[in-house]
Structures are given as C-alpha cells and as structure tokens.
Amino acid sequence: MELLTANNVWMMICTGLVFFMHLGFTFLESGMTQKKNTVNILFKNFFVITMGLLVYAAGGFNLMYPGDFGIIDGWLGFAGAGLDPGVDYDQLTYADGGYTYWTDFLFQGMFAATAATIVSGAVAERIKLGAFMLYAFLLLVFVYPIVGSWQWGGGKFSTFTEDVGFYDFAGSTLVHSVGGWAALVAIIFLGARVGRFGSDGKPNAIPGHNLPLSAAGVLILWLGWFGFNGGSVLSADPALTSYVLVTTSIAAATGGIVAFVVAASAYKNYDVTMFMNGILGGLVGITAGADLMSIWDSILVGGIGGAVVVGAIAFMDKQKLDDPVGAIAVHLFAGIWGTLAVGVFGDLAGFDQFMVQLACVGIAGVFCVVSCTIIGFITSAIFGGMRVTKEDEIAGLDGVEHGMAAYAD
C-alpha cells in the first residue's frame, strides 16, 4: 500500500506535468506566429486539451487499451464506451501497484491531447477553425488510439517478430510522429501561407511576434518531459525514473547546443529559434529509448536529434512545405530518428531491432498518411476546403473567426 501510494503520487505528478506541456505548446506556437492570429491559436489549444480529454474518456482509452476485446487480432479492439474500472477493480493489483485506473486514464489522456496539439502548430495562420476542430477530433477518435494500441495496447507491434518487438519507450513514434504525420498531411492540403515563398521559390521568413513566450514554451516543454518520459516508467522505481530524467535532460541540452552550432555555421548568426527547436529535437529523439541509453548514447541521440531538426527545417523549406513553428521537423523527423536510434544505440541495439524499428515506423507512417488523407478529404468536403480565403488570411484570423484582438492598449 505504501509503495502504491508513492508510485501513484509520482504518476499523478507526471500527469500534471504532461498537462502543463499544453501551456508549453500554447506559448511556443503563439510566440512563433503573427500577432493577428493569436486568439485563434489560443482557441485551438483550448479546444485540443478539452475535446481531447472528453474524446479519450468517451472511447479513445478503450480503443487504445482494448484488453481482451479484440476485433481484428492485434490491430483493432475496443473495450467499450466510457470509463469503468470494472467490478473486479483492485487498485492494489491494477498496473502491478504502479498506479490506479484513474491515474492511468488521465496520464494517457494527456498524451492523446498532445498528439493533436502538434497539428495545431503546423497548420497555424491559415486553417479554418471549424476544419481544424473536425480534423483534430477525427485524429483523436481514430488514428491516435489505434496506432497506440499496436504497441502500448499489446498489439502486433509489441511482438513484431517471434524474437523482437518494436520498442518505443514514451512515444517518439506513437505520439510524436503520429502527430507529425497528421501535421504533414494537413499542411499539404492547406498549402503555404501567403508570401511564405517568393515567386522564385525562395523562402521568406515570417517572424514570430513574441519570442519570450516561445522560449518559455520550450522550457515548460522540457519540464513537461520529466513527466512524459519519467511517467512512462509507469511506477516511481527510483533508479529507473531518475535515470530517465538524466538521459532526457542530457539529450535536450546536447540537442540545443548542436542545433545552434550547426545553424551558426550554416547561417552565420546565433538563431535562438534553432536553439529552441534543437532542444525539442533532442527531447523527441531520446523519447523512444530514454531508459535504454547510456550517458554517451544520450549525448549522441540528442545531439543528432538537434542536427536532424536543423536539416529538416531546411529540407521543408526546399520542398516549399510551410510549417510556421517547425512542428514537423521536431516531432516527425526527430521522432523517426529517435525510434530508429533504439536499433543503433543503447541496450537493444542490433540489426534485427533496427529492422523492426524501421518496419514499424513505416507501417505507422503509411497508416497515418492514408487515414489522415481520408480525414483531410472529409474535412475539406464538409467545410468547402480547409483553408480560409486569401483576404481573411491577410486580415488575420482573430478578427475574422473570433471578432477580437489578442492585444489592446
């Protein structure tokens, strides 16, 4: 009982920290976009966390953790609508005394909402509010919990071959790249913001309106990752939780420093947004194997994560893909890197593991792209396109959709 109490306290704290990441995302996204779309961004972020929790309670949790209620064995199951610990529920045995049913739901629910928030950043400044709400809703109803069930729900990924299962400690793939794929599909539907790429194809930076808020967002996200990764131990095991906090922080630090150095070498100035996205790239990168990596591994995984983000931002620019906050570079590219890194560094490194990681990254990617494309077509059909008019975009979404401004005198 004492141990359950201590474990559960830790898991509740981690739940709170992952909730707090929503302020991190809100700050990051608000600060990196234009003043005239700020109310819109705040609204989307409130929608994601509120709708996300309710949808996850209504069905997402039981779709992601179907238990014995399989529909297509290992690929789809559903334990029924609503929340119910069941008549046999015993908190002492639930999750081996690591936490209670209710902690489990809330911790996982905060994760679910995170995936949708990633989309919010990438589609900012040009999506119709209604279209975003529907897209995010369908993502959380179907895509996120189904992919999650393949691994964390005990599905096919978790025992991918006879000998080797997929490994994704806290969700480089299951959370971050799912959100990243959904974001990528959405921005292809939307196209780039007006003026983002010149007629010669050259990118024009559209500077963020409030970098202190973005910086605060990054520090809050780092803190939130203590819960995201630290809570993914699923108990308060002293050695493992504290070790995971160390690898997480080392990777974040290295990712940031590598990103600013790489960017300074390439672009000849000290770009604080690269520093920030590098920290996030290190965090996303370490997430798949935070419990497997040595300190040196963490430095490499985080550092390469930071470099991946800098490269991915340049790559996105070349492809004329417009992601105002760098969400796809951070969550999709560094998410893929971190997942593959489990096969390259750390306790499970090996050719077979690498191939399983690669295969599951691929399967998850194909499923996300296909299902999000379908969701994109549905959303477009219902709303007559996902994008606001050029006039509305230039005027700013705050006036058009909300009839108010974020800043006044």
Place this chain on the structure above:
Amino acid sequence: MELLTANNVWMMICTGLVFFMHLGFTFLESGMTQKKNTVNILFKNFFVITMGLLVYAAGGFNLMYPGDFGIIDGWLGFAGAGLDPGVDYDQLTYADGGYTYWTDFLFQGMFAATAATIVSGAVAERIKLGAFMLYAFLLLVFVYPIVGSWQWGGGKFSTFTEDVGFYDFAGSTLVHSVGGWAALVAIIFLGARVGRFGSDGKPNAIPGHNLPLSAAGVLILWLGWFGFNGGSVLSADPALTSYVLVTTSIAAATGGIVAFVVAASAYKNYDVTMFMNGILGGLVGITAGADLMSIWDSILVGGIGGAVVVGAIAFMDKQKLDDPVGAIAVHLFAGIWGTLAVGVFGDLAGFDQFMVQLACVGIAGVFCVVSCTIIGFITSAIFGGMRVTKEDEIAGLDGVEHGMAAYAD
C-alpha cells in the same frame, strides 16, 4: 512512517500547486485589463500572497481551526496568535498521518490568499491601492477564516442538522463564493469603470491588453486545481486523489466546451474569453463535490458550470455591474452552482442535502455581504472613498500610484 512520508510529499506538492495559482490569477487578471493598469495589478497580486500568508500565520489559521478554543460555540473560536504545533505535537498522528502541522498551515494559507485574489480581479482598474490593501487585509483577517471555521474548522455547518451536514469538498462556497461575495460588494461600492456602460446603459467591452497571458493563466489555474482539489483529500490516498483529478479535469473540459458553444450560439463568434471562463466555471463548479461525482455527474456539473458563467456575465452586464475579468461570474455564480449541485448529483444527492446546501450558501452569503459592507464603509471612510478620481482612472493607475509603466521599449 513511509505512508506519512508519501502522503506529506503529495500534500506539499499540492501546496506548491495552489501557490502557483497565484501566477495563474496574476496572468489572467493582467491580460484581461488595460495596459495602463498592469503594474497596479501585479502589485496587488504580490500584496495578496505575501500579506495573506503573514496574516494567516499571525491568526487566520487559528481562527479557522480553533480546535477546543471556542468563543461562540460552532460559530467563532480562536486558538491563539501565531503558529505553534504544541508540546504534544506528533507528526505521525497529526491529521492521521496525512501530513504534518506545517504542511497543514501552508496548504491552508495558500487557500486563504486565493480568496483575496478573487477580489483583486473584480475591482481592477479603478480602486485606490491603499483601499484595496485594507479591504483585502480585513477580508483575510475576519471574513474568510470565520466562514471557513463553520465547516472545515468543525463548526455549525459541518453538523448542520442532526442527520445532514453541509458538504463542500474543496471550497466552492468556503473559498470561491466567499471571494466572490467580497468582490461583488466591492464593485458595488466602486461602480463601473468610466465608459464601461454607455449613456443608454448598453455595455461597451473594454478589451484586455494581452490575451496570451490570460490564456496561460487559465491553464496554470487548471494545473493548480490538481492541488486545490487533489490536496483536499488531505492524504495521498491513491484511489481518491486520482479520481478527484479525473472529475476535476472532466468538469473543466466540459465547462469550457459548453461555454464556447453557448456563447457562439448567442453571439455568433468564437469567443476565447468565454472558453476560458467556462473552463474556470467548470472547475469552480466541481470543487464542492469532486470526490462525490460520477464521470457523468462531472460532465453535467462542469458543463452547467460553464453555462452558468456565460449567463452570469450577461446578467452582470444587464445589472451594470462591472467586473473586468469575470471573477464574480466564475467564483460566485459557479461557486453557488457547484455547492447546490452536491444536493442534485453524486453520492449525497437528495432533498435534505440540497436544503442544507442552500441554507449554508445563504448563511455564508449573508454573513459575507454584511461583513464586507462594513469593511467597505470602514475602508471608504479611511481613504475618502475607495475609488480613484476620474482623471487618475483615465490616466491609468500605473503612472498615478506607481510612477512607472509595465511596458517600455
């Protein structure tokens, strides 16, 4: 000993989270008011938390928890000035091993300061700084701890009839509506801001100057409520604490969504401030019975809480009552709703319980209105009115009271 340690860790965390709510209130209030009064708002918030803790240490704690030191049985008692766990103090038996004397004091002290902060928001932009300081001081010295003693101090509310006691889990009435009544009385003394209502009586919105800060405030308050409600379990009991976090979050989410939908239906735009106040309405609403409600009950209590706030804001406008941040709609109206809801939904629902809830809401309300009116007259007498001159109000309080501006280049 191990269990005390784990319980006490949880209670200290909750104490920290309730402290953190003061940043939430500071952000919320700063962002929803005008630039020219921002320093004043920051100052008031620092005053409330610092003075609040010291006053509570000096006497508030022992007035709220008089123990055997009754003066008027069940209505007033005082265990003496200052803090002293006593010679018989044994941390293993104090609060049944749920936490220590010191944790108890600090957790309750953070609550006390919260009640005064509610006033700060409602009276913003026109109150004399000295008048506010005196009003808040007298509120915390007399009103808050005395009302609190009636229930949490083991007074008359806690055993209201022979069979049925008042129920207010974490303070929908004892904290939120006490602050709300005090705010209501204060704004009646003050009157509406210049220009807030036209000569035809129609309300003119005075837009807030920094909505990202307000949005951050709401998310911080939601997180803080994990401590406010989660800590009101008064131990780290795994099932109860985690369940309370779930009902709290579900009510917050539902309150927000209902409020924005109701407001969008009524006013034809997506008002992010309604979304925000709806979340807060859901949180205040669930606070009285967060441990009693089923998931469905939480959805109803929180959702109605959100709707109550939208309605109350319109009602206040009709009455020409000017509350810049919606504090009275959120804390008083949703606080009353949440307290009554204990008689309608959840484990204690029933006619007798409802009548007890109603009676105690009424008694607390009458006491607050009468005592705050007396405090208002005293304050007005000392300061020659509570309100700054029209010229000073138009110029802004930052220059007049503080000789400085919140923003420079």
Place this chain on the structure above:
Amino acid sequence: MELLTANNVWMMICTGLVFFMHLGFTFLESGMTQKKNTVNILFKNFFVITMGLLVYAAGGFNLMYPGDFGIIDGWLGFAGAGLDPGVDYDQLTYADGGYTYWTDFLFQGMFAATAATIVSGAVAERIKLGAFMLYAFLLLVFVYPIVGSWQWGGGKFSTFTEDVGFYDFAGSTLVHSVGGWAALVAIIFLGARVGRFGSDGKPNAIPGHNLPLSAAGVLILWLGWFGFNGGSVLSADPALTSYVLVTTSIAAATGGIVAFVVAASAYKNYDVTMFMNGILGGLVGITAGADLMSIWDSILVGGIGGAVVVGAIAFMDKQKLDDPVGAIAVHLFAGIWGTLAVGVFGDLAGFDQFMVQLACVGIAGVFCVVSCTIIGFITSAIFGGMRVTKEDEIAGLDGVEHGMAAYAD
C-alpha cells in the same frame, strides 16, 4: 525500499522545480531589460542551462563531490571525468536511502546552472555573446564546483574549526553569493550601459520592457525555491521538508513587504520592482538557515533580507555599478546577509558560529573575486574586450548578434 521511493520522488520533484527556476530567471531578466536585447537574453539563458548540465556531467559533479579523491586536502579533489555510480553502487544505501545517484547528479546540476544564470542578468545589454559564453563556462568548470566542494563536498569549510563548521543549508553563499561575486567582477570589467549614469553621476533608470514577465519570473522563482530549499533536506523527511517550506515562504513574504514599505518611505511611490526584489532578497536570505530558524527568526531574516536589497540597490547606484536586474543586490548582498544570519538567529546562533560564517564568506569571496578576475582577463584577451561597441549597444544586441527581433507584428 518504500521510503527510498517516496524520498526519491520528492527529490525528483525538487529537481524539476529548480530546473523551472531557469524559466523564472529568463522571465525576470527579459522583462527588466530593453526590448532590443531580448533575443540575446533568451539565448544566454538557454546556453546556461544546456551548457551547465553538460559541463557538470563532464566534470563539475566530481569536482564538487570528490569523495576520497583529494588533490589538495579539503580544498581540491576530483573523482574523474563523466558520470558513473560505480560498481558498488547500491541505491538503497546511496545517500542513506534519500535518493539515487542519478537524482543526486541532476539536482546538483540544476543548482550549478543557477549560479551562472545570476551572472547573465547583471551583464545584460552590453556583453559580447561569445565573451559571456566563455565566462559562464569557466565559472562553471572551475569556480562553482571548487567552492561547493569546500562545504557540500566535505572540504575545509564543513569542519572549519575543531568545534564549529560553516553552515549553509541550501547555498546563500555557495550558490547565490558565488554567482553574485562573479556578476560583480563581470560588471566591473564591462562598465555601465550607455546613458545609465548622467555626466553628473546621477543614475537614470532604464525601464524594463515587460514587467508582467518579470512578475511571473518572481512567482516562478518562489515556487522553484520550494525545490531549492525543500530539496536541500536531501530526503522527504516530513517534518523538516514541510517546515523548510514554511520558513522559506514566510521569509519571502516578509522580504517583499518590508522592501516595498522601505522603498515607498524613501521614494514616495509603490515600486513593484522593489516588491519583487524584496521577495527574492527574503528567499536568498533564508536559504542559508531555512532549517534552523523559528517562525520569528524567518520573519526577521527575510524582512532584513528585503531591506538589504533596497539598500544595496541604492549603494550600487552610488558606486555607479550597473546591474540591470538587481542580481547583485539580491544574490550577493542578501546572500551574505543570510549566511551571517545563521550566526545571529536560529538554532546555531552564537559568536563562534558567526565568526566562522564571516570567515567562510570572506574566503569564498576572495577566491571568487580573484578567480573571476583571472577569467575576466582571459575572456577579454580572447575576445578583444568583453563589451560590444557603443554603436552595437545602442542598436541592440538582437540585431547585431542574432539578426532577429524578439517581437514582430
């Protein structure tokens, strides 16, 4: 095992809270300086936390806690590069079951980065970015861990005389005044900002550009101090941790109120920045003896700490020493006060203790000033002076060093 788990949970939370202080410092410093240097400030803060953790992992931790690996007995030792709990590592006995090796490292690493952040604030708006990075790097490589080793690493301070050891509970001297001395030396190298002192020697205030962020920083720092002081108990001992949170909060509250009252008496207005720095002065002051002081002692130590800060700010102005955020007044002056206060108030008060406190404050001060002066000369030599050109300073560092602005439309 259960107790280790609960202890370790508390220590991990405290680690997170001390990490969160970096957002507090970032907000405080950004808000109190000019708009045109904001990106620069954000960059410096990201550099300090990322570099700080990596340097501390690479060697700082083992320089500060050398164990048996002495070089100069009691004054210098080094347990080797990198992190390694060793083959005999047993988490149940490490730190008497208070926490694990990894928690220990991360908690101490967050402290180390804090010391460098203090410098960042004082040197803002005129230091070359490269020079700051080198200065902070050398500070964290050599100065901070060596001074720390004298007390927390079991060196000479800890057994200063046969009967009396130096006492510095959570680092009024070892963290705050070390950072403060380093900041003082750096601003003497740099000189005051252009226009800070008139040709008649009179100080001109250069107002901060965003006081709500600064206010948020102060509240976040206060919360962070729950971890800074609460974690310095080095276990979750219920009585001691909760008592320390109470003395810490009481001192913060008193420091703030005394500072604003003193400043209002002297300058005839309600200066919110004095309120804020007074809170910080109370916090720094109580840090050396948070576990030793009675409630009354805490009120005196915190209150005097607040007054010391107001006086020190005036003193710095008189000396034409320019510290944009008041970091030296808070961390050095209140740090010295708090350390000496251990000999005046609380459980250890006495003449011998006072003299030991004074001697160690002096030795630490001399060492910091000498070593930071050497670091300053090295840095100046490498970068051709630590200060940017007058033109660059007037233009602002954001454009010059970073090619970007913190705020756009």
